Amino acid sequence: ETGVTQSPTHLIKTRGQQVTLRCSSQSGHNTVSWYQQALGQGPQFIFQYYREEENGRGNFPPRFSGLQFPNYSSELNVNALELDDSALYLCASSLGVGALNTEAFFGQGTRLTVV
Amino acid sequence: DQQVKQNSPSLSVQEGRISILNCDYTNSMFDYFLWYKKYPAEGPTFLISISSIKDKNEDGRFTVFLNKSAKHLSLHIVPSQPGDSAVYFCAANSNRDDKIIFGKGTRLHILP
Numbered sequence: 208e209t210g211v212t213q214s215p216t217h218l219i220k221t222r223g224q225q226v227t228l229r230c231s232s233q234s235g236h237n238t239v240s241w242y243q244q245a246l247g248q249g250p251q252f253i254f255q256y257y258r259e260e261e262n263g264r265g266n267f268p269p270r271f272s273g274l275q276f277p278n279y280s281s282e283l284n285v286n287a288l289e290l291d292d293s294a295l296y297l298c299a300s301s302l303g304v305g306a307l308n309t310e311a312f313f314g315q316g317t318r319l320t321v322v
Numbered sequence: 323d324q325q326v327k328q329n330s331p332s333l334s335v336q337e338g339r340i341s342i343l344n345c346d347y348t349n350s351m352f353d354y355f356l357w358y359k360k361y362p363a364e365g366p367t368f369l370i371s372i373s374s375i376k377d378k379n380e381d382g383r384f385t386v387f388l389n390k391s392a393k394h395l396s397l398h399i400v401p402s403q404p405g406d407s408a409v410y411f412c413a414a415n416s417n418r419d420d421k422i423i424f425g426k427g428t429r430l431h432i433l434p
Contacts, residue, residue, distance in 0.1 A: 247426065297365055313367070
């Protein structure tokens with residue numbers, strides 16, 4: 208039990224719609240990272256939040272945005288959904304950044320299907 | 323541009339024998355290498371890591387070896403057990419950049 212929970216677990220959306228995915232961090236963790244895992248691929252880094260500020264971003268377009276709240280929970284928002292956005296979205300929490308990020312704890316993921 | 327490569331999509335090993343999962347990387351600036359294990363319908367679980375200044379790290383049945391000159395690392399599991407059947411992701415991390423770079427994963431099947 209990692210203590211990182213994501214909601215919802217599954218979601219079906221139509222192309223062009225917007226979606227919000229949620230993540231509750233493990234207690235005491237102040238860093239949250241979001242990853243996209245397409246079928247047959249490894250997780251790809253979307254962005255990271257540290258103490259409510261964005262702290263690094265991967266190669267994803269601006270329609271992928273996020274928030275981190277004072278309690279360190281987080282949201283991933285995706286606008287103008289495309290079919291290729293269908294994937295497993297993983298949230299990972301960790302204590303600190305840099306060297307302390309080596310032990311990130313992942314949630315079970317949200318499976319997003321865009322039709 | 324895949325910086326972390328796992329060239330074997332799957333591996334089958336007899337229970338009790340040694341499982342060796344391989345990983346290659348291209349970026350010599352990585353500071354840490356990590357292995358994650360993933361069961362279906364669950365998120366990846368951290369297994370073991372190694373700093374770039376070391377060449378071996380052992381934790382129970384799991385040992386990771388790092389060969390920096392070859393930009394290669396491997397995870398050894400011995401003895402292999404049925405519960406080890408899962409997808410294993412090799413990953414890397416830099417102190418300058420907090421993202422974790424993952425390989426595509428290797429599915430390990432432990433045969434009875």
